[in-house]
Amino acid sequence: MLGTSSPKPGPTSIGVGTSIIGVTTPIKAGTQSVYAVLSSITSVSVMNANTARLGGTVYNSAGTTLYLRLGVGATTSVFTVQMNQNAYFELPAVYTGVVSGITASNAGIINVTELSA
Numbered sequence: 778m779l780g781t782s783s784p785k786p787g788p789t790s791i792g793v794g795t796s797i798i799g800v801t802t803p804i805k806a807g808t809q810s811v812y813a814v815l816s817s818i819t820s821v822s823v824m825n826a827n828t829a830r831l832g833g834t835v836y837n838s839a840g841t842t843l844y845l846r847l848g849v850g851a852t853t854s855v856f857t858v859q860m861n862q863n864a865y866f867e868l869p870a871v872y873t874g875v876v877s878g879i880t881a882s883n884a885g886i887i888n889v890t891e892l893s894a
Contacts, residue, residue, distance in 0.1 A: 805894075807893075808892070808894070809890055809891065809892050809893075810889075810890070810891045811888075811890050812888075813887065813888055813889070814887040816841065816843065816878075816883060816886060816887055817880060817883060818879065820849075820850050820852065820877050820878070821877065821878060822876070823835060823845065823877060823878045823887055824868075824889060825875060826875050827873055827891065827893060829873075829893040829894050830872075830873045830891060830893050831870065831893055832867065832868060832870055832891075832892040833876070833890060833891045833892060834868070834889070834890045835860070835866045835868075835887060836865050837860040837861070837862060837863065837864045837887060838862075838863065838886055839880050839885035839887060840862055840882075840884035840885050841880045841882045841885075842862070842880065843860040843878050843879075843880050844858075844859055844879050844880070845859075845860055845866060845877075845878045846876070848875060851878050852879060853879060
């Protein structure tokens with residue numbers, strides 16, 4: 778019939794205490810590991826693979842440039858991020874693999890914090 782329309786779905790009201798499918802509560806980190814890694818002119822493991830990892834930070838306190846790689850075998854030409862002295866880097870929250878690093882000289886330490894559930 779011309780001029781009539783069927784009802785269109787509208788917003789649904791949700792009462793207190795109703796669960797909503799698809800809404801999730803974020804997982805919070807309950808454990809942290811804080812450690813130091815000696816800088817090296819050869820690639821070293823800065824973080825091992827960890828499927829429980831929720832986040833991580835790297836602080837370059839070595840007295841030289843740090844080349845950090847999300848993966849195995851960082852080099853001064855194959856890296857994810859180049860970090861000057863006193864630079865800070867946060868891992869992508871979804872990355873749980875190996876993190877490797879190499880420095881331009883053996884000059885100090887790399888400070889690492891790893892967060893997990």
